[in-house]
Amino acid sequence: MNGACKNCKQVNQPCRTTDRITGRATERGYVDTLERDFNVAVQFIRDYETQLTALGVDIKPFDLKVIRSKPDEEASLQHWDATAVNDQSQVWAADGGLGPTESALASFGHHSGSTTSPDAHDPNMFRAVLPVLKPGCNGDNYLGVSSGLSSLSAIRGTALSVLGMEIDIADFSSSDVDEPLSPGLGQGLYNKSYQSFLRSAMNVNPKVEKVNLPPKDSGLTYSLWYLRVLNPYIPVLHEPTFTSLVCRTPSSSSRVRC
Amino acid sequence: MYDDPDFKPTPAQTVMVHMVFAIMFFQYAARNYENAEQQANLNAQSNLHYHYSLGFYHQLVSSHGLEDLQALTLICAHLRNFPKPGASWMVTNTTLTLAVELGLHRSAKRWAQALPQTNALEIEMRKRVFWSLLAIHVTLSGKLGRPMPMGLQDFDVELPDAVDDDLLSEDSTGESKEGKCAFRVGIEGFKVTLLYLELFSTLYAARRNPSIYLDTVNRLEAKILRWRDQWPMELRQDPIKKNQEIRVFALYSELYALEFRILLRHPAVSMTSSPEFNAESLNICLNSAREMLKIVKVIRHYKSLDTTWYSGAVLLMAITITLYAQWQRRSQITAVDIANLREEMTEWADIMAEVSVSLGKTLDPSVMA
Numbered sequence: 001m002n003g004a005c006k007n008c009k010q011v012n013q014p015c016r017t018t019d020r021i022t023g024r025a026t027e028r029g030y031v032d033t034l035e036r037d038f039n040v041a042v043q044f045i046r047d048y049e050t051q052l053t054a055l056g057v058d059i060k061p062f063d064l065k066v067i068r069s070k071p072d073e074e075a076s077l078q079h080w081d082a083t084a085v086n087d088q089s090q091v092w093a094a095d096g097g098l099g100p101t102e103s104a105l106a107s108f109g110h111h112s113g114s115t116t117s118p119d120a121h122d123p124n125m126f127r128a129v130l131p132v133l134k135p136g137c138n139g140d141n142y143l144g145v146s147s148g149l150s151s152l153s154a155i156r157g158t159a160l161s162v163l164g165m166e167i168d169i170a171d172f173s174s175s176d177v178d179e180p181l182s183p184g185l186g187q188g189l190y191n192k193s194y195q196s197f198l199r200s201a202m203n204v205n206p207k208v209e210k211v212n213l214p215p216k217d218s219g220l221t222y223s224l225w226y227l228r229v230l231n232p233y234i235p236v237l238h239e240p241t242f243t244s245l246v247c248r249t250p251s252s253s254s255r256v257r258c
Numbered sequence: 259m260y261d262d263p264d265f266k267p268t269p270a271q272t273v274m275v276h277m278v279f280a281i282m283f284f285q286y287a288a289r290n291y292e293n294a295e296q297q298a299n300l301n302a303q304s305n306l307h308y309h310y311s312l313g314f315y316h317q318l319v320s321s322h323g324l325e326d327l328q329a330l331t332l333i334c335a336h337l338r339n340f341p342k343p344g345a346s347w348m349v350t351n352t353t354l355t356l357a358v359e360l361g362l363h364r365s366a367k368r369w370a371q372a373l374p375q376t377n378a379l380e381i382e383m384r385k386r387v388f389w390s391l392l393a394i395h396v397t398l399s400g401k402l403g404r405p406m407p408m409g410l411q412d413f414d415v416e417l418p419d420a421v422d423d424d425l426l427s428e429d430s431t432g433e434s435k436e437g438k439c440a441f442r443v444g445i446e447g448f449k450v451t452l453l454y455l456e457l458f459s460t461l462y463a464a465r466r467n468p469s470i471y472l473d474t475v476n477r478l479e480a481k482i483l484r485w486r487d488q489w490p491m492e493l494r495q496d497p498i499k500k501n502q503e504i505r506v507f508a509l510y511s512e513l514y515a516l517e518f519r520i521l522l523r524h525p526a527v528s529m530t531s532s533p534e535f536n537a538e539s540l541n542i543c544l545n546s547a548r549e550m551l552k553i554v555k556v557i558r559h560y561k562s563l564d565t566t567w568y569s570g571a572v573l574l575m576a577i578t579i580t581l582y583a584q585w586q587r588r589s590q591i592t593a594v595d596i597a598n599l600r601e602e603m604t605e606w607a608d609i610m611a612e613v614s615v616s617l618g619k620t621l622d623p624s625v626m627a
Contacts, residue, residue: 200313211276225282226281236332
């Protein structure tokens with residue numbers, strides 16, 4: 001009875017209006033109700049899209065403008081064969097083995113080009129899944145998935161979010177780690193940035209001709225500490241071999257002594 | 259290098275020595291932040307040794323021997339320590355590719371007979387280089403959402419033997435004296451790398467399968483608990499340890515397990531609508547985060563907090579899951595709970611302040627209070 005006229009309200013009757021052109025009679029407030037229902041329905045669709053995308057289902061987001069522009073095309077949620085995703089139960093063996101099976105492989109890649117790259121007509125394909133790529137930070141970007149859970153995320157590279165806050169521990173400027181603003185001026189060429197690695201590794205930077213070893217006492221101390229404290233985690237150095245390399249004296253002990 | 263002026267080291271030997279110094283100067287700079295001038299000087303020296311080593315990159319890659327891979331792995335280890343990911347993933351990916359080209363991913367039993375000149379030392383070093391690279395790669399890939407380097411079925415090289423380096427020679431491995439081995443923490447790290455590989459390939463993969471989510475979580479949970487149960491004695495928590503390094507090894511082993519449990523049960527990757535399972539997951543995450551705080555406080559006491567960006571991200575994950583868990587219970591939370599939470603967050607803020615300094619950024623703890 002929302003929007004009913006005063007007379008209809010008094011007699012408690014549905015208040016109907018008739019379109020003068022079509023002659024169609026509808027209850028007053030019909031359009032308002034329709035708009036409200038439509039907005040609720042769209043919100044439901046968006047929520048389902050988010051959940052399905054987070055589960056790895058490749059879907060075409062609901063876009064009214066696209067649908068209106070192509071009324072004759074069959075509405076379809078998915079770009080490609082749904083069985084390609086459903087067959088993923090074959091991808092993991094019962095014992096948790098990894099790698100795709102032949103059946104899953106057969107359903108992959110029968111589309112030319114990448115099926116996982118955003119379609120030009122569907123910019124929202126990976127909405128709420130991949131964060132915005134940080135330009136100029138090729139090594140730092142998180143390229144995995146995250147769920148539609150808006151109030152908490154797991155680790156996403158150097159960042160994560162909680163209760164509406166995004167925290168990025170790499171969100172700071174550092175002349176030692178960031179690309180130099182003016183490489184041509186020779187500043188920051190030998191820092192810890194991605195580009196400085198490439199420039200030195202590929203001999204674009206002027207080569208560092210010689211670096212003196214630290215004084216012998218310090219050098220031996222550093223070597224000892226490395227072997228005792230850090231090498232155990234990544235044991236790529238054999239202690240006696242490295243010791244004799246540093247001292248150039250055969251040693252029967254793993255202690256760095258020259 | 260010090261005593262023989264006529265000694266001409268190979269590029270690999272040069273890089274190994276200079277990268278050790280690059281790493282150590284960096285570590286000293288990160289942990290001695292009270293003196294800004296000294297810190298800047300140490301960091302500059304680290305960068306110099308690092309870039310001098312990079313000048314040999316072409317030679318290392320071209321030469322493509324085991325020694326070269328040792329040197330390249332040290333470069334990967336150093337890159338991994340940086341405050342931002344930068345080139346670390348790309349270089350580790352490339353180095354692991356070279357290791358696979360050299361066959362380091364294959365069991366020694368497959369090729370040892372065909373190469374009679376291969377010795378026990380080389381066999382063990384090949385294992386240690388491969389597993390070290392795999393561990394670095396899985397860690398970086400998992401945190402950055404990149405694909406895992408290979409599946410479990412793609413390599414069959416054995417874990418390194420827990421043999422003291424003094425007894426490992428070209429002739430034989432010998433028997434370790436009383437089980438002494440300096441890198442047991444590394445071996446256990448290699449074992450848990452396999453679990454992390456499986457975790458990131460399933461729950462955090464680009465394509466996830468909800469139908470086997472519960473089985474996967476339960477299976478991996480059983481595996482991580484079994485991994486803890488089989489630790490050697492030296493890695494078990496014991497207030498009376500012989501030396502500080504071993505105490506820290508034990509603490510970091512515990513940290514690996516706690517991080518795994520949080521990632522495994524994290525609400526953001528849950529694929530079940532079961533309220534009981536999700537409630538249990540949140541509880542496990544909360545308890546693991548609290549345990550992590552206790553462990554990290556002791557590590558901090560030993561001035562051994564990790565300088566890597568991803569360690570900071572893990573601690574941040576523990577903080578956020580704690581806040582989220584309490585937020586979910588806000589209708590039942592008591593004043594005592596709030597007080598305890600405030601105290602936890604204050605302690606976490608202190609920890610993160612020190613982490614941020616080691617990352618090269620000063621953080622005001624009062625901002626997080």
